[in-house]
Amino acid sequence: MKIAIIGAGALGLLYGGLLSYQNEVHLIDVVKDKVDLINEKGVTIYDEEYKSKVTYYPKAHLSGTFNENVDLVMV
Secondary structure, eight states: OEEEEEOOSHHHHHHHHHHTTTSEEEEEESOHHHHHHHHHHOEEEEETTTTEEEEEOOEEEETTOOOOOOSEEEO
16 A cells, blocks of 8 residues: 655654555655655664564655555655
8 A cells, every 4th residue: 555644754654654664655755854864764663562672664755755546655
């Protein structure tokens, strides 16, 4: 499934990272430095219960530059 998430704040990064495990996820944000950092290093999520961390790699785009059809949009 192709998913776009508008906003790469705390919840956008959490859901975007977890959903990108089995889906094509696009994070859309207005902060260029954040978009560049996500594309470069991914999103690392730490699981307190299992004391482990996993890095996911959704694609990040600057607002106004993403123009593709998607199956689901999350705001």
